[in-house]
Amino acid sequence: MTFLRxxxxxxxxxAERVAVALRRELLLPVDDELAARHLEAMSLEFDWxxxxxxxxxxxxxxxxxxVATCVVAVALSLTSGFAAAGALPATAQHWLSxxxxxxxxxxxxxxxxxxxxxxxxxxxxxPAPSRTVATLTEPVRRNATAKMSSPAxxxxxxxxxxxxxxxxxxxxxxxxxxWSEPAAPSxxxxxxxxxxxxxxxxxxxxxxxxxxxxxHGARKSEVKGSAEDKSNGEQxxxxxxxxxxxxxxxxxxxxxxxxxxxxxxxxxxxxxAADVGRG
Amino acid sequence: xxxxxHPALLSGIxxxxxxxxxxxxxxxxxxxxxxxxxxxxxxxxxxGACDAxxxxxxxxxxxxxGLAGFEGDETAFRRWVFTIAHHRLIDxxxxxxxxxxxxxxxxxxxxxxxxxxxxxxxxxxxxxxVRALARLTPDQRDAVLLRSVAGLxxxxxxxxxxxxxxxxxxxxxxxxxxxxxxxxxxxxx
Numbered sequence: 001m002t003f004l005r006x007x008x009x010x011x012x013x014x015a016e017r018v019a020v021a022l023r024r025e026l027l028l029p030v031d032d033e034l035a036a037r038h039l040e041a042m043s044l045e046f047d048w049x050x051x052x053x054x055x056x057x058x059x060x061x062x063x064x065x066x067v068a069t070c071v072v073a074v075a076l077s078l079t080s081g082f083a084a085a086g087a088l089p090a091t092a093q094h095w096l097s098x099x100x101x102x103x104x105x106x107x108x109x110x111x112x113x114x115x116x117x118x119x120x121x122x123x124x125x126x127p128a129p130s131r132t133v134a135t136l137t138e139p140v141r142r143n144a145t146a147k148m149s150s151p152a153x154x155x156x157x158x159x160x161x162x163x164x165x166x167x168x169x170x171x172x173x174x175x176x177x178x179w180s181e182p183a184a185p186s187x188x189x190x191x192x193x194x195x196x197x198x199x200x201x202x203x204x205x206x207x208x209x210x211x212x213x214x215x216h217g218a219r220k221s222e223v224k225g226s227a228e229d230k231s232n233g234e235q236x237x238x239x240x241x242x243x244x245x246x247x248x249x250x251x252x253x254x255x256x257x258x259x260x261x262x263x264x265x266x267x268x269x270x271x272x273a274a275d276v277g278r279g
Numbered sequence: 280x281x282x283x284x285h286p287a288l289l290s291g292i293x294x295x296x297x298x299x300x301x302x303x304x305x306x307x308x309x310x311x312x313x314x315x316x317x318x319x320x321x322x323x324x325x326x327g328a329c330d331a332x333x334x335x336x337x338x339x340x341x342x343x344x345g346l347a348g349f350e351g352d353e354t355a356f357r358r359w360v361f362t363i364a365h366h367r368l369i370d371x372x373x374x375x376x377x378x379x380x381x382x383x384x385x386x387x388x389x390x391x392x393x394x395x396x397x398x399x400x401x402x403x404x405x406x407x408x409v410r411a412l413a414r415l416t417p418d419q420r421d422a423v424l425l426r427s428v429a430g431l432x433x434x435x436x437x438x439x440x441x442x443x444x445x446x447x448x449x450x451x452x453x454x455x456x457x458x459x460x461x462x463x464x465x466x467x468x
Contacts, residue, residue, distance in 0.1 A: 015455035018462060019427040021408040026321035026428050035316065038336045039309055045343045046303055 083107050297356055301346050312339060315357065318429040319364050325412055325424045326368050334371060338364045358435040361425060365439050372417075411461035418442075419454035426451050 030038075082088045083096050086108035093110040100107045299307035319338055323331040341363050349359060412420050418440065425436040426447070437447045 014459040014463070018408050018455060018458045019423075022325065022412070022423070022458075023321075023428055025406070025409050026325045026424070027317055028321065030313075030316045030320060034332055035312065038316070038339055039305075039312060041336055042308060042312070042339055042343045043305060045340050046308070046346075 086110070297349070297353070301349070308343070311356075315360050319360065321428045322361065322364060322424045323368060325409065325428055326372075326420060327413060328368055328371055329375065334367055335364075338367050341367070354432075354435065357431065358438050361429060361431060361435070362439045365421065365425075407462045408458060411458050414461055415454055415457055419450050419457065422447055422450035423454040423458070427455075 079088075083093065083100075084107060086093060088096060088110075090110035093108070097107040097109040296307045296310060300311055316335060316339070320331055320335045323334050323338075328334050338360070342360055345359075345363075349356065351359070412423070415423070421440055422436060425431045425439060426433070431439065433444045433447050433451075436451075437444045440447065442450075
């Protein structure tokens with residue numbers, strides 16, 4: 001040992017004697033009870049520390065940390081790379097450029113895109129919602145009556161050529177009613193519906209304003225009415241068409257009779273309501 | 280010699296045993312504890328830890344916690360365990376306002392509990408040396424305890440104390456000389 005190489009052999013022996021005395025006094029076997037207590041605590045600690053499987057010296061919970069770190073690093077590098085190249089989406093590039101400019105890092109801003117030209121405004125402007133239905137029903141009723149009377153005038157072939165509006169009307173019993181009894185003054189609801197059917201093709205009378213549908217229906221009825229009923233005037237087309245409307249010529253007599261009865265009852269009620277509105 | 284009565288302190292910790300302990304083998308952990316615990320306890324007692332048994336338990340718990348990340352051979356494992364013990368000891372001694380020779384170990388009092396004559400004689404002979412440890416400098420005491428009691432090599436002691444090997448040799452030599460002087464002076468007085 002080191003202290004045995006001392007120059008004084010007597011002191012070396014004394015040093016060894018002191019070292020032996022220390023070992024004898026301090027290096028004692030561990031008590032069994034103490035060893036059991038320590039080993040139990042170590043076992044519990046090992047169970048707590050999620051012992052790895054044999055053959056896997058590394059604890060398993062490190063793998064997700066490494067994966068997460070790699071994912072974050074790759075995402076950060078990609079984002080910063082795209083941002084530096086100005087290749088991010090315009091909004092992200094713009095905000096990232098603004099944010100990094102605040103901390104002194106210049107990044108290219110998003111390039112200005114030419115705005116696409118606005119589509120030309122087509123159609124009629126939507127009327128103000130304050131307009132009442134009662135004020136609009138009268139012209140609409142006339143135009144729609146003219147449109148619906150046109151197939152009954154010249155014949156059924158002309159009625160088939162009417163298009164969507166006529167087809168839409170054929171499916172509804174109210175339309176049949178209008179064909180059989182055109183002189184009934186109860187038209188406001190049906191005329192609005194017919195105008196919507198020709199104008200929007202959505203069939204939803206509640207969503208659209210009555211004026212919009214009425215104007216569409218009126219315009220279409222003008223065109224078709226002039227083409228098919230050339231002999232009649234524009235104003236008299238509806239009346240003459242209505243006058244010419246013949247239940248025997250347009251539809252079956254029995255079914256139309258029944259539908260007419262129902263529709264008359266409904267149209268009478270609506271006519272009363274329309275009269276109240278006009279009043 | 281008592282040092283040879285505990286040969287496991289100096290050898291016998293194989294890589295395979297460390298590997299098995301790392302995988303949770305209770306037998307391997309028990310063998311490692313049996314090999315190293317006397318040296319760790321002796322070091323802590325000689326250094327003046329108030330509750331050396333509990334502190335040794337903390338040291339081995341820390342060993343279990345760090346066992347999964349340990350890589351090395353037998354020598355490295357011993358060095359690592361005593362490094363943990365050294366750091367724990369420093370923490371405890373810093374917390375204590377005064378440094379005393381272990382309260383759990385009172386030389387001269389426990390001798391009456393042993394019956395054998397040799398043991399009594401040995402204790403009477405060792406008690407002045409143990410008391411003299413408290414009068415050494417901390418570095419000298421650590422060098423003596425790690426080299427002469429725990430049986431670490433100069434290189435391992437230097438690694439544990441974070442000093443050069445020459446410094447450890449010098450500390451050890453001067454510590455033993457001081458102990459001889461202190462024991463002789465106590466005996467004379």
